[in-house]
Amino acid sequence: MSASYPIPGNKIRLTESFDAGFLEEPSFKAGSLDADGQIEQSISTPQQNAYSTNDQKAPAILSIKNFNVQAAGSTILKNINLEIPKGKITVLLGPSGCGKTTLLKCLNRLSDLHPSLKVNGKILIDGEDIFHPTQDLTKIRQKMGLLSQRPFPLPMSIYKNIAYGLKIKGIRDKKVIKEKVEKHLKDVGLWEEVKDRLHGPAARLSIGQQQRLCLARGLAVGPEIILADEPTSALDPISSRKIEEEFLRLKEDYTLIVVTHILRQARRLADHIVFMYFGEVIEQGTPDEIFNHPKSDILKQYLQSGH
Numbered sequence: 001m002s003a004s005y006p007i008p009g010n011k012i013r014l015t016e017s018f019d020a021g022f023l024e025e026p027s028f029k030a031g032s033l034d035a036d037g038q039i040e041q042s043i044s045t046p047q048q049n050a051y052s053t054n055d056q057k058a059p060a061i062l063s064i065k066n067f068n069v070q071a072a073g074s075t076i077l078k079n080i081n082l083e084i085p086k087g088k089i090t091v092l093l094g095p096s097g098c099g100k101t102t103l104l105k106c107l108n109r110l111s112d113l114h115p116s117l118k119v120n121g122k123i124l125i126d127g128e129d130i131f132h133p134t135q136d137l138t139k140i141r142q143k144m145g146l147l148s149q150r151p152f153p154l155p156m157s158i159y160k161n162i163a164y165g166l167k168i169k170g171i172r173d174k175k176v177i178k179e180k181v182e183k184h185l186k187d188v189g190l191w192e193e194v195k196d197r198l199h200g201p202a203a204r205l206s207i208g209q210q211q212r213l214c215l216a217r218g219l220a221v222g223p224e225i226i227l228a229d230e231p232t233s234a235l236d237p238i239s240s241r242k243i244e245e246e247f248l249r250l251k252e253d254y255t256l257i258v259v260t261h262i263l264r265q266a267r268r269l270a271d272h273i274v275f276m277y278f279g280e281v282i283e284q285g286t287p288d289e290i291f292n293h294p295k296s297d298i299l300k301q302y303l304q305s306g307h
């Protein structure tokens with residue numbers, strides 16, 4: 001894969017776990033920080049702080065204000081100011097290592113799992129700062145569920161995977177659980193495919209089906225916002241399109257923030273696109289603004305590279 005723009009250093013992978021329903025991953029392991037300071041590079045293009053020229057009527061569900069993340073003296077995210085519109089799909093776009101995943105994981109405070117990350121600034125949901133010391137972390141994570149790159153169904157039946165999410169929400173009534181299992185499987189377009197084997201192991205589903213199951217389990221927790229980190233990267237094209245279709249339907253009831261570096265996926269999904277580079281927001285706007293009228297040279301180069 002060649003690119004005509006410098007790719008940010010990316011020697012550390014994030015593979016941490018999340019306790020509230022969307023995924024159960026192996027525990028976090030951090031390697032050494034890229035020492036060459038590339039991510040300290042400053043971008044000359046000014047950041048646009050308002051979200052979209054065309055989306056300005058959509059209320060913001062999430063406000064990110066003067067938000068910075070540092071690790072070992074290097075800047076990973078620099079002065080991020082974003083308003084995430086409610087009931088829309090916001091896509092975080094940018095080359096590998098530009099900080100998309102870090103930003104996504106700060107939104108539901110998975111950053112807490114990385115003592116090396118120093119965070120400052122504010123992320124407001126319903127007017128409350130999620131980093132305030134008195135915040136209830138469980139509530140934050142219930143509001144914002146994360147769907148990861150690869151599906152991690154729990155080692156139990158399809159039915160129990162969803163029931164697990166419902167139990168996190170405090171639902172115990174068996175009749176209600178049964179109804180909601182069906183509802184959430186329908187929400188993700190999986191019901192017809194699994195209704196005759198609900199008590200079979202989730203692990204026997206295809207990877208694409210497992211990803212939709214994890215999405216359904218996350219929905220059962222009752223989030224307002226769905227965070228998705230390259231949710232189709234492990235899937236074949238047909239399964240990927242199914243996830244995209246479900247996302248487009250889900251935005252009627254939820255706000256989605258999706259990390260991708262697949263340009264065509266961003267075009268298909270996004271109401272609003274945030275282009276990031278070296279830890280900064282370079283440009284943001286509607287797909288038409290970003291793809292047909294890019295302003296900054298770096299975005300133009302990125303689009304030309306086809307990544």
Ligand SMILES: Nc1ncnc2c1ncn2[C@@H]1O[C@H](COP(=O)(O)OP(=O)(O)OP(=O)(O)O)[C@@H](O)[C@H]1O
Nearest residue numbers: 009010011012071076096097098099100101102114
């Ligand atoms: N816990 C951490 N400690 C130190 N550095 C980190 C940590 N987490 C991420 N980084 C660094 O921050 C930078 C941004 O990483 P991040 O995973 O957010 O980028 P990304 O845009 O999501 O990349 P990709 O598309 O490859 O997933 C990288 O250089 C990465 O090495």
